[in-house]
Amino acid sequence: MAYDYEKSIRPGKLPHIWCPGCGHGIIMKGLIRAMDSCELDLKNTAVVSGIGCASRLPGYLDACTLHTAHGRAAAFATGVKMAKPEMTVLVVGGDGDGTAIGGNHFIHACRRNIDITYIVMNNNIYGMTGGQFSPCTPTGAMASTTPYGNPDPTFDISKLAIGAGATFVARGTAFHATQIDKLIAEGIRHKGTAVIEILDDCPTTYGRRNKFRSVVDMMKRLKDIAVPVAAAAKMTPEQLEGKVLTGVLYKEERPEYTEQYAQVIAKAQGA
Amino acid sequence: MAKKVALMQGNEACAHGALYAGCNFFAGYPITPSTEVAEVLSNELPKVGGKFIQMEDEIGATAALIGAALTGAKALDATSGPGMSLKQELIGYACIAEVPCVIVNVQRGGPSTGMPTGPGQSDMQQAMWGTHGDHAAIAISPASCQEIYEETVRAFNLAEKYRMPVQLQLDEICAHMREPVTFPEPGELEVIDREAPTVSPEDYKPYDDSQGQIPPLASFGSGYRYHVTGLNKAADGFPTTKAELVDAEERRQIAKVMDNLDDILKNEEYQLEDAEVVLFAYGSTSRSARYAVNELRKEGIKAGLFRPITVWPFPDERVAELAEQAKAIVCPEMNLGQMVREVERVAKGACLVSHIGRVDGEPINPGQIIDRVKEVL
Ligand SMILES: Cc1ncc(C[n+]2csc(CCOP(=O)(O)OP(=O)(O)O)c2C)c(N)n1
Numbered sequence A: 001m002a003y004d005y006e007k008s009i010r011p012g013k014l015p016h017i018w019c020p021g022c023g024h025g026i027i028m029k030g031l032i033r034a035m036d037s038c039e040l041d042l043k044n045t046a047v048v049s050g051i052g053c054a055s056r057l058p059g060y061l062d063a064c065t066l067h068t069a070h071g072r073a074a075a076f077a078t079g080v081k082m083a084k085p086e087m088t089v090l091v092v093g094g095d096g097d098g099t100a101i102g103g104n105h106f107i108h109a110c111r112r113n114i115d116i117t118y119i120v121m122n123n124n125i126y127g128m129t130g131g132q133f134s135p136c137t138p139t140g141a142m143a144s145t146t147p148y149g150n151p152d153p154t155f156d157i158s159k160l161a162i163g164a165g166a167t168f169v170a171r172g173t174a175f176h177a178t179q180i181d182k183l184i185a186e187g188i189r190h191k192g193t194a195v196i197e198i199l200d201d202c203p204t205t206y207g208r209r210n211k212f213r214s215v216v217d218m219m220k221r222l223k224d225i226a227v228p229v230a231a232a233a234k235m236t237p238e239q240l241e242g243k244v245l246t247g248v249l250y251k252e253e254r255p256e257y258t259e260q261y262a263q264v265i266a267k268a269q270g271a
Numbered sequence B: 001m002a003k004k005v006a007l008m009q010g011n012e013a014c015a016h017g018a019l020y021a022g023c024n025f026f027a028g029y030p031i032t033p034s035t036e037v038a039e040v041l042s043n044e045l046p047k048v049g050g051k052f053i054q055m056e057d058e059i060g061a062t063a064a065l066i067g068a069a070l071t072g073a074k075a076l077d078a079t080s081g082p083g084m085s086l087k088q089e090l091i092g093y094a095c096i097a098e099v100p101c102v103i104v105n106v107q108r109g110g111p112s113t114g115m116p117t118g119p120g121q122s123d124m125q126q127a128m129w130g131t132h133g134d135h136a137a138i139a140i141s142p143a144s145c146q147e148i149y150e151e152t153v154r155a156f157n158l159a160e161k162y163r164m165p166v167q168l169q170l171d172e173i174c175a176h177m178r179e180p181v182t183f184p185e186p187g188e189l190e191v192i193d194r195e196a197p198t199v200s201p202e203d204y205k206p207y208d209d210s211q212g213q214i215p216p217l218a219s220f221g222s223g224y225r226y227h228v229t230g231l232n233k234a235a236d237g238f239p240t241t242k243a244e245l246v247d248a249e250e251r252r253q254i255a256k257v258m259d260n261l262d263d264i265l266k267n268e269e270y271q272l273e274d275a276e277v278v279l280f281a282y283g284s285t286s287r288s289a290r291y292a293v294n295e296l297r298k299e300g301i302k303a304g305l306f307r308p309i310t311v312w313p314f315p316d317e318r319v320a321e322l323a324e325q326a327k328a329i330v331c332p333e334m335n336l337g338q339m340v341r342e343v344e345r346v347a348k349g350a351c352l353v354s355h356i357g358r359v360d361g362e363p364i365n366p367g368q369i370i371d372r373v374k375e376v377l
């Protein structure tokens, strides 16, 4: 029997706004399967986003959904989780939203190790505004504001998250659709800040400027560059040139922020 | 039993007033001259099971504030000039999404870093127009430590009742001076909590005004699932670009304030009955103005003080009456002409309007006001 996505989708809110071939929909399906496998109670689940194509995702889910301002999702989510730690708090958004304008909130959420699961849909571009370069646009790539090729170096979002203190970091791709839910589910079950970076595609504003003739070509790229962590361990640096690691990249147990604050309350109350 | 009286700073009074109002969440970023509000609440909130979080910047603080408020928290944030500028986008978010919260701006000199330890009243127009887009604003400027305590409670009440951000526009002088504050007994001051929905979760629409101008707000995690966005939206909370829906929503959000001025406006009038010259002053500057009224009266000059406590919305009607009554309105402000613009707008030339502006980090003293009154009469 086909998987039933309907029970998590908000009645009457489809069709979505995404372009044909956009990877965001694949990630949303993975997220729904993950939420389902974690048996999340949608009444007690907040899905928070910033602004961008990716950030439109929460509106389609039948949960407590909070579509905020560009870049600020992690900070709104921190407020929700801090005020009501019993809620499950998920964040979704684009690479631009999370690591450019929202970079400060992103790293500080990681540092605090607050129990939110942050899914970054990394399509290497600002899709919504028509394809300007993001901190994740490859150097040399074409974007609407890099007519001579992108001079900027790029962020590795997963490394950034690990460096900032996230205690669960995983990477998948929109091509490896069946892995997405497993990575997200593990992130949700993890106590602490979990960052799941999903490499994604934007055929409309990135693909067409960068000589991808079709969505299939973009998906092929995701297939070709992805190397599972275990496989990578057996590969030489030369073989790994141009590849990205996928799977669970980092996992650590460290006190979670709202639990730490519960101890502050206990101390203040003389316990 | 004798009431508790304590000598404290305005900022401390603000923090204690917040606690009286049921504040259980603070998010902020340190900045002079507002920091004592955060310091007191970092100590007091956990004692009552509340939460304090120091965020990475003022934008994050307002974001956390709104997130917490959506779960039902009564949330406070305190800042000053540079921080207030950073918050503006999200103040607009709280307006359009209709999320109750209170933001304290302890005004210092500016623009930019300006004079961090000097007083100012130069963010008065920002309190109304700082965020982009048409919206209503409520801002309050108390003038003593006792009043800061009580007006902080009222700020929470207005935020909860009208489902919107309320700004407390303090100034460095009021925030840092020490005065005895009498703590009201529980129940002595009114404390309002937001209205919760009575409809079932299935029927809940977060912006449905069919039962009144201010739709009830469900807390996240209370069984209601709904969508919150900063986009223009329909009654169900989902984005719309339908002209008539967008127009109706924007107008309702402004009307919910402008139709309830009797409830929201608050002024103090001193010696105005026969006043020929009216001093229009708020915050710490009104203290010099009151002194000036007393001195002028001793000399037989019929001066009076109009002190708006709610500064936004502006008390148009009363100021227009005073402009008809008086020969002149004198407006001392620690800025180069902000609220005086409103006085002029409302007076419509019915009397002379004269501004005393000061931006050198020094308070406006009574002598300056007295001299000006004598000049204009
Ligand atoms: C403060 C602010 N600055 C700029 C914008 C314009 N803007 C909207 S979405 C966006 C980029 C979105 O890119 P990304 O987060 O990568 O998501 P995508 O659209 O690619 O899914 C920008 C720059 C905005 N909405 N708010």
Ligand code: SF4
Pocket (backbone or CB within 6 Å): A017, A018, A019, A021, A022, A023, A024, A053, A054, A123, A127, A128, A201, A202, A203, A204, A205
């Ligand atoms: S513009 Fe790009 S990111 Fe946005 S919906 Fe279209 S394909 Fe997806």
